[in-house]
Amino acid sequence: MLELKNKNSLIAFMHNLSLLQVYPLISLIFILTLGLIVLKKNRKSKVGTLFFSITCLFSIWLFGTFKMLTCTSDKDIVFWDRFIYLGVVFMPAIQYHFSLIFTKTNKIRKALLIVAYVFSITFLFLSRTDYFVSGVFRYAWGVHTLAHMGHDFFMVFFFFYIFALLYNFIIQYVNTGIRIEKRKIVFLIASFSVLNLIGGIGYLPAYKISIYSPISLLAPLAFSIMMTYAIIVHRLMDIKLVMRRYSVRLVSIIIILSVALEMRSLAGLHFSTYANLVDFLILIFAVLTYAPIRSGCYRVANKYFFSSLYDSRYVIAKISDKLRSTLEINKISESIYDMLNKAFHMKSFAVLTFNQKEKCYYVQYNNGFNLGTKKKFSSDKYLYDRFIAGNEIILFEEIKNKVYDENTKKQIDILTALDVDVIAPLNVKNKTIGLLVFGAKESGDIYNEEDLEVLETVDAQVAIAIENAALYEETKNFNLKLKKEVEMATKELRSANEELKKLDQAKTDFLNIASHQLRTPISVIKGVASMFAEGDMDNLPPEKKQDFYQAIIVKSEKLEMIVHDIMNATSLTAKKYSVMDKEAETIDLRELIENILNDFNLEIEKRQLIVKLLSAEEATPKIRGQKEYLREAFINLLSNAIKYTPSTGMTSDIRSKRDERGVIKISLGRDPKNENNVLVKIKDNGIGIPADDLPRLFKKFSRAENAKNMYTDGTGIGLFVVKEVVDGHNGKVWVESELGKGSTFFVSLPIYSKEKVDVKKYILTN
């Protein structure tokens, strides 16, 4: 021991003590402090008060031991040993009471508790007598009073209750299925066993057993530290973590103390004059170096021994940074996973987003969960109301074995199968955005208080980040949708525009041709008339003059025809009429055609054509329609036949030298393909129509090439009119033709159904 100059007697006293004697005092102070801390934190709960009581008992024990070890007279020893028992007699009762906090209480246990306190009080009084302890036993490592009968009873009492509380714990262990509970209980059993078995060694010298009893003094310290930590952390578990932390701190303290003591002894050798100053400096040094040495130990421990030690502030800060830097939900999920994985080392992690409309969760990110193809999880009402709505983290171990209704149970079973440990809700302003789902940690540890605190802190930020990402996604999608809509609208506009352009083009074409058609006769009329006016015709022979007069008249007629045609064409396209119109009437086609042929008589004679009109023996079935339009259509067809059939016809048989005639045959009868229709056939042996021109024949302004030779003034509108009229009457018009041989035009029109005429079916013959 160090020997110093005479100073304060207390300090001298202190310096004269051995470690053994000092230790109880120091640990007393430590334990009492712990008790006060716990009491402060848990003022209202039983845990706090009971634990504090235990620490008081320990203090009594330790103080008594301290005094006992420092005094020498028997009388003093007995006095102080009895002092110790003031506290020790209450040990069984208070321990038992304390243990009941962690296990269920029932009538029996309550009864036992009351009995315990009764006994404790009894032994309290008994311990003042000689029936309890008296006399002194000195042995190698210390002193103790000798036990008597009262003490024997006390021993029975003591160990009865210790076994009782251990029994309670064991029953609890067996009955609970919750892993976390089991570990809690193991920890408690361990703590209480350590306390009482090691602490109990202190009783042995009372029975004259010489044993290194000071070891028992470690028990209260160990127990206090373990309990304190567990209680403060609230969750009482993760013994490994407790031990790890504890050991890191212990190592740090040992390092500091060793160094300090070493420095002190060195200083004492060389600077003995400045002992106090040196002490002071060393003290400051120790205080200052504790923190860095501790974090150094942490880092070493983290790196080489344990992986679940981490700096929560660092994790939180890092996550904040990462969350601020991205708007993409995938990146967010990745960042969270990275950072939290470093801290927790979980086996699996997932981020789910909540769909408000469908009231279900979609998996946004999954690392490690065996989901297969499952992307959607329904929202369970119970879990939602109980935990998620209140932004409370779900600890799966704690809820999984309780009783639930069928739906919730199903959901919980699914989650259990996936090995889910923790579900942290992500809420922004009372709106649920999604969930963070954690699987078990690799190390098998549970998620302790600090982990959960980190989660809670990070939670809010993550929720906001994910909401922002979702909004961003929505905006992007909206933009895409907008773009598509605009494209579609543009496309529609473009095609409408194309249509308009085509129409416009068609109109322009029509106008071009129409103007040309109109100008042709006009130019002749003007030319001729001007020549007459200028006297150019005066000296012409009369026949020639006649030719010119005729020219004016014919061209004027032509002009009118063209105007008429144009009016027809434009009115047809402008107005679609139907046979249901009021102007519809019942028409006899035979009569109609006969009338037209009458009008064309002159022309027919002029061209020396033969025209035959055939119809079935019976009266031709009547049709319903608009007379003028139908008349127009048939005029066009018949005039075409007349125009394009030369007087000699075209079906000239080379071998025959006979003069052929131009022949037009018109037949009326039932349509063999559709017995509800009447069919009109107009067959000529005229110039025919080239195959190339057939497809466009019925289109506006389409004229067959060879038609232009035969009849230069055709407008190309005639057949267009025919088609429009026939279509409008729900009929069909078509043509069969061979160039150089002739054409046959077919018109099929529906028979008027109210017709009472009994019409026999027959096939038209040629």
Added chain:
Amino acid sequence: MTRVLFVEDDPDQIMIYEVKFRLEGIDLTVATEEKEVFDALAKEKIDLILLDILIKEQNGLDILEKIRKEADFKKLPVIVFTNFDKKETRDRAESLGAIDYIIKAQTYPREMTEKIKAFAKTGIYTKGVSNKSV
């Protein structure tokens, strides 16, 4: 005497100009199709062509294009004389070196003969007609 080649298939027009040109002392050759055009150009000395566009199955400007391919007729004056009015057609006529594009219905035989006579005399041709509708 100026000889005009009238490329036209409308008999009434031909009738008018045969009389008129004769009265005014202009020689007239008529061609109603491509073959006749080239025959005429080969046989006679043509000073000016009055060219219609819609001739039977043919397009007057196609004929003109062929005419222009011959070295002799590259500079032969051509007036397009038609009732067909379309911008593309006018442009094509211009690109083929037509000196004018006249709508028959907008003019009179007298006006035509005056223009041709003036051109023959002075070598200067005045474009356009008086009764041009806007």
